[in-house]
Amino acid sequence: xxxxxxxxxxxxxxxxxxxxxxxxxxxxxxxxxxxxxxxxxxxxxxxxxxxxxxxxxxxxxxxxxxxxxxxxxxxxxxxxxxxxxxxxxxxxxxxxxxxxxxxxxxxxxxxxxxxxxxxxxxxxxxxxxxxxxxxxxxxxxxxxxxxxxxxxxxxxxxxxxxxxxxxxxxxxxxxxxxxxxxxxxxxxxxxxxxxxxxxxxxxxxxxxxxxxxxxxxxxxxxxxxxxxxxxxxxxxxxxxxxxxxxxxxxxxxxxxxxxxxxxxxxxxxxxxxxxxxxxxxxxxxxxxxxxxxxxxxxxxxxxxxxxxxxxxxxx
Amino acid sequence: xxxxxxxxxxxxxxxxxxxxxxxxxxxxxxxxxxxxxxxxxxxxxxxxxxxxxxxxxxxxxxxxxxxxxxxxxxxxxxxxxxxxxxxxxxxxxxxxxxxxxxxxxxxxxxxxxxxxxxxxxxxxxxxxxxxxxxxxxxxxxxxxxxxxxxxxxxxxxxxxxxxxxxxxxxxxxxxxxxxxxxxxxxxxxxxxxxxxxxxxxxxxxxxxxxxxxxxxxxxxxxxxxxxxxxxxxxxxxxxxxxxxxxxxxxxxxxxxxxxxxxx
Numbered sequence: 348x349x350x351x352x353x354x355x356x357x358x359x360x361x362x363x364x365x366x367x368x369x370x371x372x373x374x375x376x377x378x379x380x381x382x383x384x385x386x387x388x389x390x391x392x393x394x395x396x397x398x399x400x401x402x403x404x405x406x407x408x409x410x411x412x413x414x415x416x417x418x419x420x421x422x423x424x425x426x427x428x429x430x431x432x433x434x435x436x437x438x439x440x441x442x443x444x445x446x447x448x449x450x451x452x453x454x455x456x457x458x459x460x461x462x463x464x465x466x467x468x469x470x471x472x473x474x475x476x477x478x479x480x481x482x483x484x485x486x487x488x489x490x491x492x493x494x495x496x497x498x499x500x501x502x503x504x505x506x507x508x509x510x511x512x513x514x515x516x517x518x519x520x521x522x523x524x525x526x527x528x529x530x531x532x533x534x535x536x537x538x539x540x541x542x543x544x545x546x547x548x549x550x551x552x553x554x555x556x557x558x559x560x561x562x563x564x565x566x567x568x569x570x571x572x573x574x575x576x577x578x579x580x581x582x583x584x585x586x587x588x589x590x591x592x593x594x595x596x597x598x599x600x601x602x603x604x605x606x607x608x609x610x611x612x613x614x615x616x617x618x619x620x621x622x623x624x625x626x627x628x629x630x631x632x633x634x635x636x637x638x639x640x641x642x643x644x645x646x647x648x649x650x651x652x653x654x655x656x657x658x659x660x661x662x
Numbered sequence: 663x664x665x666x667x668x669x670x671x672x673x674x675x676x677x678x679x680x681x682x683x684x685x686x687x688x689x690x691x692x693x694x695x696x697x698x699x700x701x702x703x704x705x706x707x708x709x710x711x712x713x714x715x716x717x718x719x720x721x722x723x724x725x726x727x728x729x730x731x732x733x734x735x736x737x738x739x740x741x742x743x744x745x746x747x748x749x750x751x752x753x754x755x756x757x758x759x760x761x762x763x764x765x766x767x768x769x770x771x772x773x774x775x776x777x778x779x780x781x782x783x784x785x786x787x788x789x790x791x792x793x794x795x796x797x798x799x800x801x802x803x804x805x806x807x808x809x810x811x812x813x814x815x816x817x818x819x820x821x822x823x824x825x826x827x828x829x830x831x832x833x834x835x836x837x838x839x840x841x842x843x844x845x846x847x848x849x850x851x852x853x854x855x856x857x858x859x860x861x862x863x864x865x866x867x868x869x870x871x872x873x874x875x876x877x878x879x880x881x882x883x884x885x886x887x888x889x890x891x892x893x894x895x896x897x898x899x900x901x902x903x904x905x906x907x908x909x910x911x912x913x914x915x916x917x918x919x920x921x922x923x924x925x
Binding site (some may be wrong): 497498500501502503505506508509512513515516517518519520521522523524526570579 | 741742760763914
């Protein structure tokens with residue numbers, strides 16, 4: 348049971364890292380996610396059903412996500428429309444494309460085929476099967492996390508972070524921001540699709556409706572993570588995203604398990620997730636307001652102390 | 663070095679808001695020129711800078727930089743050789759990143775690769791450079807923590823470290839308090855001398871414009887109405903400049919006194 352939450356959270360965490368890249372690092376409100384996670388699931392599922400090795404299937408899922416993200420970025424760059432609208436366009440178009448990939452079926456099961464989660468217990472047979480899944484997923488997530496951490500330490504990665512903070516600065520350094528966006532949003536959606544590819548294997552099917560509300564869930568996880576500790580180091584940002592994803596899934600698990608006690612059903616989860624995001628934003632805002640009010644008070648006290656000190660000197 | 667030929671810029675052409683911001687400007691900037699640009703609000707100084715750096719396209723005319731026609735070249739390409747500093751100190755640096763990350767982005771211009779250039783050797787180098795602006799111990803601090811003056815000084819340092827051929831300074835000390843403005847200005851002067859930079863600087867301070875640099879341009883209503891250099895410039899006084907403006911435009915500064923301060 349507890350292993351299940353962790354596997355679920357870890358699979359989800361790749362998507363959260365993807366959303367972290369678009370929303371937090373590039374400052375690009377990207378809604379492609381709702382489509383690209385299902386694209387990743389569909390591509391991985393169809394590739395596995397067609398007999399491709401699992402690694403290849405996941406790679407294809409990643410590439411399909413990169414392509415989806417690049418389409419969003421290209422629409423935004425060329426037509427100069429807000430990223431939000433570009434993302435909605437791609438997401439909507441992807442819904443039809445995903446159905447095509449799934450052979451015009453809304454749901455394709457992964458029955459009687461080898462998936463990552465049927466192979467892991469065999470490969471790690473010394474562990475109970477649930478734990479084997481957990482260790483395998485953890486290794487995949489750590490591998491991706493380390494690669495992402497390294498990438499955002501490179502000159503290219505640093506300039507992407509700079510663009511998120513100040514696009515004019517990147518232009519002034521002779522870098523074409525359009526290309527950075529193409530690569531950054533591509534990478535972000537690649538990870539999201541990879542997460543979808545793993546999810547399809549974990550739950551045993553791909554679904555065209557898989558992506559609905561995923562962005563909000565991802566944001567909720569990011570915000571939960573941000574309550575844990577504050578930092579601007581990339582390795583800690585990704586760690587925070589992973590922890591936030593696991594905590595979010597744990598919350599959902601307990602909601603499903605004990606929610607009936609307060610008459611909550613899984614149908615309410617989207618509403619609750621939205622409320623969770625709003626509450627997180629509210630708390631974050633109150634917190635920063637409180638800390639700036641505190642700083643103000645201190646400053647006033649300091650200046651008063653200085654004043655009275657001077658007056659005493661005069662006297 | 664820079665040649666502006668018949669540059670015209672019209673904003674919102676064909677609408678009720680149509681505005682001729684620059685009216686057939688011709689300007690030749692020689693290598694090594696340090697030019698002060700004065701003029702009241704709305705005279706076209708900022709538009710001129712925006713056209714040179716490529717923020718907006720020209721409506722008509724041709725821009726030649728270093729022998730190449732750059733009229734159609736995008737802003738990020740021109741930024742390879744033209745360094746620009748804005749009035750707003752937040753525009754030149756990324757607040758969400760550390761000083762060292764900002765500097766590594768500025769060290770070499772152009773698209774970056776997958777190398778990790780920031781190492782201890784680079785940190786030492788940056789430390790040495792930061793000494794001139796007193797930030798040598800704050801490499802790891804977020805730029806957002808710095809004051810406006812410190813940020814502008816850092817922007818200046820970052821702009822000159824990639825050795826641009828030309829510097830565009832758009833009232834880059836106007837948003838700072840007098841003490842910090844002086845520090846940034848001294849630094850500007852030092853860098854211009856040290857790297858023998860060609861520079862254009864917008865200022866509202868006429869006395870300063872007379873003292874600084876080798877050439878002075880006065881703009882009004884989208885045209886260059888005065889262009890003096892060398893001895894003629896250094897013999898100018900503020901009163902003389904105001905008189906010249908009156909004679910040339912047959913109008914007074916009126917309400918612009920606040921903008922064109924004497925001191």
